[in-house]
Amino acid sequence: MASRLHVADSRPEDWVYVSEGGATIVFSYRGTENPHFQGRVLRLRKTALSNNDTGHSVEEEPDDPMIAFQRDVISCIVPQAFLPDLDVILLNESWLGAIECLRNSDRPQERWKKDKIDKRRRKGVLATNLVGGEGIVAVEIKPKWGFLPREHHLSPQTVSTKTSTCRFCMHTYLRSQEGAFPTDYCPMDLYSRNETRMVKAIHDLWNAWVRSDGSLNNFRIFVSGKVIKPSHHDFHDVPIGPPDTGVSSSFNSGFIKETLMENLMRLLLDTRVLDIISTLQRTLDELDIEGLSKLCSMSKADLASMVAGPTPEDWRDFIRCYQTSYCTWDHANPDPKNIKHYLMAYLLSATFKDCSIILRFNQGGGSLSSHSVSIIDLDPKPMNKLGEWEELDRRIVEGYRAGGQQKRCAP
Numbered sequence: 535m536a537s538r539l540h541v542a543d544s545r546p547e548d549w550v551y552v553s554e555g556g557a558t559i560v561f562s563y564r565g566t567e568n569p570h571f572q573g574r575v576l577r578l579r580k581t582a583l584s585n586n587d588t589g590h591s592v593e594e595e596p597d598d599p600m601i602a603f604q605r606d607v608i609s610c611i612v613p614q615a616f617l618p619d620l621d622v623i624l625l626n627e628s629w630l631g632a633i634e635c636l637r638n639s640d641r642p643q644e645r646w647k648k649d650k651i652d653k654r655r656r657k658g659v660l661a662t663n664l665v666g667g668e669g670i671v672a673v674e675i676k677p678k679w680g681f682l683p684r685e686h687h688l689s690p691q692t693v694s695t696k697t698s699t700c701r702f703c704m705h706t707y708l709r710s711q712e713g714a715f716p717t718d719y720c721p722m723d724l725y726s727r728n729e730t731r732m733v734k735a736i737h738d739l740w741n742a743w744v745r746s747d748g749s750l751n752n753f754r755i756f757v758s759g760k761v762i763k764p765s766h767h768d769f770h771d772v773p774i775g776p777p778d779t780g781v782s783s784s785f786n787s788g789f790i791k792e793t794l795m796e797n798l799m800r801l802l803l804d805t806r807v808l809d810i811i812s813t814l815q816r817t818l819d820e821l822d823i824e825g826l827s828k829l830c831s832m833s834k835a836d837l838a839s840m841v842a843g844p845t846p847e848d849w850r851d852f853i854r855c856y857q858t859s860y861c862t863w864d865h866a867n868p869d870p871k872n873i874k875h876y877l878m879a880y881l882l883s884a885t886f887k888d889c890s891i892i893l894r895f896n897q898g899g900g901s902l903s904s905h906s907v908s909i910i911d912l913d914p915k916p917m918n919k920l921g922e923w924e925e926l927d928r929r930i931v932e933g934y935r936a937g938g939q940q941k942r943c944a945p
């Protein structure tokens with residue numbers, strides 16, 4: 535886009551709350567006046583509520599790193615059709631203050647108690663609105679880790695557990711011990727390409743969605759751009775059947791569930807998106823965090839001390855390597871001279887382990903091509919997370935083993 539977009543070319547009232555994650559909050563444009571904003575969402579960075587830093591932001595703030603990362607890295611390994619368009623949008627503090635006042639009450643309590651829009655930012659992201667449109671039903675799934683690690687680099691203590699139970703199921707167990715909502719969802723079922731297991735996966739996501747009243751972060755349903763909760767009245771008006779059936783006015787939750795699940799299954803069986811995500815997760819994480827840690831020790835370093843993030847040139851170099859020689863390396867005996875690329879591969883794998891997909895259906899069915907599938911939240915992960923991931927992996931596996939759990943997650 536030649537000239538820069540400015541959020542102040544729209545009114546805060548023209549933007550409505552869509553949803554948020556741990557790091558960002560998203561609003562969609564409902565105005566009619568600015569064609570640049572039609573069909574788009576505004577993705578803004580958040581900061582901790584306790585952060586009272588009111589100092590001025592840097593004059594030349596860099597663009598949100600997600601934009602260059604999608605352009606230079608992600609789009610080399612994920613087909614463009616799955617990616618939303620992203621543009622830089624200029625922000626200003628008073629406009630951000632105004633939208634915060636207007637929309638803070640639309641946010642879930644557990645979020646507004648913790649964080650707020652980072653009003654010092656001068657740049658945000660404008661992206662394709664993947665959930666908007668009258669009569670559009672969109673489902674967001676955060677599928678998480680879709681593979682079991684190879685045994686090469688696992689310790690004798692962890693090998694049998696980590697090659698039997700997937701990381702998500704072990705993490706769910708740990709979280710349930712800490713009081714979180716339990717879920718039966720297993721990503722290995724969703725990624726399995728086996729219809730029966732995939733049906734089970736989406737039913738498990740649905741059931742946890744209902745039990746938690748939509749508060750989990752791995753399954754969301756949007757109708758005409760607005761998130762719905764199982765307990766909301768608007769759930770009764772999901773326009774899910776063919777228009778002439780009158781389904782949307784005669785509420786029948788069983789029917790809505792079955793029809794939605796059927797549509798989801800059709801789309802999931804038709805798309806390569808899950809294959810693409812799990813293949814990238816697995817091939818970029820050939821060593822497991824345990825193997826990566828050992829490789830680091832061989833180079834006289836430790837994961838917790840890794841801080842310097844890769845430069846754009848490093849990423850270009852990595853992508854070239856990933857698309858050529860990387861697959862010929864002997865990952866069972868990794869060469870310490872390749873440590874940098876193994877670290878970058880792990881970072882990139884982490885992005886795909888944490889992304890979400892959005893599946894859109896037009897009201898009343900329609901051909902598969904009139905529906906769409908996209909991947910969101912493909913942010914780069916920072917190098918200084920490696921130490922945390924190593925520690926979290928240890929806690930997850932130890933907690934699982936200590937609890938005497940032995941679930942088998944079939945590959």
Ligand SMILES: O=P(O)(O)O[C@@H]1[C@@H](OP(=O)(O)O)[C@H](OP(=O)(O)O)[C@H](O)[C@H](OP(=O)(O)O)[C@H]1OP(=O)(O)O
Pocket residue numbers: 555556557676751884887888915919
């Ligand atoms: O570690 P995980 O698997 O729990 O993933 C974190 C997510 O938790 P989840 O398991 O999806 O509920 C977590 O999701 P929530 O904020 O809990 O919705 C974040 O996505 C976090 O990434 P970041 O620190 O914001 O970059 C994620 O951290 P990363 O591991 O991707 O850095």
Ligand SMILES: Nc1ncnc2c1ncn2[C@@H]1O[C@H](COP(=O)(O)OP(=O)(O)OP(=O)(O)O)[C@@H](O)[C@H]1O
Pocket residue numbers: 552553554555556557558559560575577618661662663664665666674754888890910911912913
């Ligand atoms: N392009 C989009 N169109 C519509 N909705 C979107 C879009 N991008 C994000 N969202 C909504 O906003 C939410 C937050 O976005 P995103 O997942 O990118 O944030 P995040 O803070 O990085 O999340 P996480 O904590 O999971 O890493 C998403 O879960 C989704 O519901």
